[in-house]
Amino acid sequence: MTTDSSSTSTSAAGGISTFKGQERALRADRLGTGGLLLSVLAATAPLMVVAGVMPTTFAVMGIVGQPLLFVVLGIVLILFSVGYAEMSRHVHNAGAFYAYISRGLGGTAGAGAALVALVAYNALQIGIYGIFGFEVSGLLATYADVEIAWWIPALVAALAVGLLGWLKIDVNARVLGVLLVIEVLLVVVFDVAALADPGKEGLSLHAFNPDTLTGAGVGTALCFCIAAFLGFEQAPVYAEETSRPHVLVPRVMFLAVGGVAVFFALSSWALTVATGPSAIVGTAQKQSAGLLFFLTESRLGGTFTDVLHVLFVTGMFAALLSFHNVVARYAFAMGREGLLPAAFGRTSGTSGAPGTGSLLQTVVAVVVVAGFAIADDKPVGDPTAPVLHLFTWFGNIGALGVIVLMAAASLSVVVFFVRRGAAGSQAWRLVTSALAGLALLVIAGYTVKDFEVLVGAGPDSSLSWVLPGIIGLAALAGVVLGLVLRARAPEKHARIGLGNEAFQLDKAASS
Numbered sequence: 001m002t003t004d005s006s007s008t009s010t011s012a013a014g015g016i017s018t019f020k021g022q023e024r025a026l027r028a029d030r031l032g033t034g035g036l037l038l039s040v041l042a043a044t045a046p047l048m049v050v051a052g053v054m055p056t057t058f059a060v061m062g063i064v065g066q067p068l069l070f071v072v073l074g075i076v077l078i079l080f081s082v083g084y085a086e087m088s089r090h091v092h093n094a095g096a097f098y099a100y101i102s103r104g105l106g107g108t109a110g111a112g113a114a115l116v117a118l119v120a121y122n123a124l125q126i127g128i129y130g131i132f133g134f135e136v137s138g139l140l141a142t143y144a145d146v147e148i149a150w151w152i153p154a155l156v157a158a159l160a161v162g163l164l165g166w167l168k169i170d171v172n173a174r175v176l177g178v179l180l181v182i183e184v185l186l187v188v189v190f191d192v193a194a195l196a197d198p199g200k201e202g203l204s205l206h207a208f209n210p211d212t213l214t215g216a217g218v219g220t221a222l223c224f225c226i227a228a229f230l231g232f233e234q235a236p237v238y239a240e241e242t243s244r245p246h247v248l249v250p251r252v253m254f255l256a257v258g259g260v261a262v263f264f265a266l267s268s269w270a271l272t273v274a275t276g277p278s279a280i281v282g283t284a285q286k287q288s289a290g291l292l293f294f295l296t297e298s299r300l301g302g303t304f305t306d307v308l309h310v311l312f313v314t315g316m317f318a319a320l321l322s323f324h325n326v327v328a329r330y331a332f333a334m335g336r337e338g339l340l341p342a343a344f345g346r347t348s349g350t351s352g353a354p355g356t357g358s359l360l361q362t363v364v365a366v367v368v369v370a371g372f373a374i375a376d377d378k379p380v381g382d383p384t385a386p387v388l389h390l391f392t393w394f395g396n397i398g399a400l401g402v403i404v405l406m407a408a409a410s411l412s413v414v415v416f417f418v419r420r421g422a423a424g425s426q427a428w429r430l431v432t433s434a435l436a437g438l439a440l441l442v443i444a445g446y447t448v449k450d451f452e453v454l455v456g457a458g459p460d461s462s463l464s465w466v467l468p469g470i471i472g473l474a475a476l477a478g479v480v481l482g483l484v485l486r487a488r489a490p491e492k493h494a495r496i497g498l499g500n501e502a503f504q505l506d507k508a509a510s511s
Helices: 005-012 033-042 046-061 066-088 096-105 107-143 151-165 169-196 218-227 232-241 245-275 280-336 355-374 385-419 427-449 463-488 490-495 499-510
Strands: none
Touching: 033 169, 033 232, 033 245, 033 280, 046 066, 046 107, 046 169, 046 218, 046 245, 046 280, 066 096, 066 218, 066 232, 066 245, 066 385, 066 427, 096 107, 096 232, 096 280, 096 385, 107 151, 107 280, 107 355, 107 385, 107 463, 107 490, 151 280, 151 355, 169 245, 169 280, 218 385, 218 427, 232 245, 232 280, 245 280, 280 355, 355 385, 385 427, 385 463, 463 490
């Protein structure tokens, strides 16, 4: 392993320095603006949100003003992105969240954030396998007259995602891009059809009335809706694989969060227009996750609805692959900095992908899905408790983890620039970060408070504290790991969050 020519070649070319040779570096110049944007947006799974999250929020929370919620959350996340994007100009690390938190709050806090990120993104990815497997088995039963258990397509998808995770990231970006563009176009077609053929109340803007955001369900609705945005914050994870991260990462983040806010606000408004604002809650309660397909059937016909069902599944696959790539890169960054075994800090020779991290995520996903499959004793085609629990439990654990990470990252941005003596020049960014951090803490509080509602458990269920407690345990385990490293291996502790810059420490030590 070398630290000289291979370590400095990319630096000389104006890119990012590599760490301990090319096998310890993600390949630069793989992603441009388009590829990075598509990789990030795929995680938001637009069709899954429109067909799944939105009807559930209308039905369970009874909040007509969901379109306005997306606008409000879009503003909060843009405020968050201002400081987060500025931080991305100074820190280029596949560990993103934990790297930023390390640079602001110290290596021990960064180690805690690293474990939270690893658990949260794993949970988000694995949770989707439940609903994916059920939808695929339903499609096969409907169109091919083939009855198979949900866990069979889920496991097949896990292996396919794992295989793609070993390929070049630009190949992944093309796969994600095709799937994403098609599902977005189909949702846009529905939006136009709904606005062209509105319900009895016409093109009503009532859903944007602040009066619609009243009642006990608003806080929980915020938790549902912010989960729809998850993915935009992943742009810095790919910083090392772009040629100009200081330019591309901030650009993609603002494009992603702005585009997602507008797209989801308009699409949820189109749902209220199609049924009429006064009828949207009742219709969503009656149709549940079939709301979008019910509305397209009458306006765009059976063929369009059938295609939409298929794209619903491919959109979930795109989200699975996107989250898989993020988990693999977090594992890579952690292995490179001593938070995981060193084997995770190497890339595959041919594609430059974090192969060991990809393998880890695939194994974890297969084991969890297999565990839920063993617990499933219901007939094929029945939306069994294991399927629903896999999706709701893991999805909400992951969402809570990412919200907490965003709040901590907002604080770290403020501390980072204050310590550098840049508080004056960065004043407005520090204000926006502080405001976003406070808002995110409020949402995190609501998420924990209403966790039994989010996962469909009773008020006295132990799940209301056991499941969010997983994020707390991950943070505690990470902090303990950080303290141990600081005491026993201070050179490793000093590397936490440095990423590719850490090679300079080794170079100085060796000379």
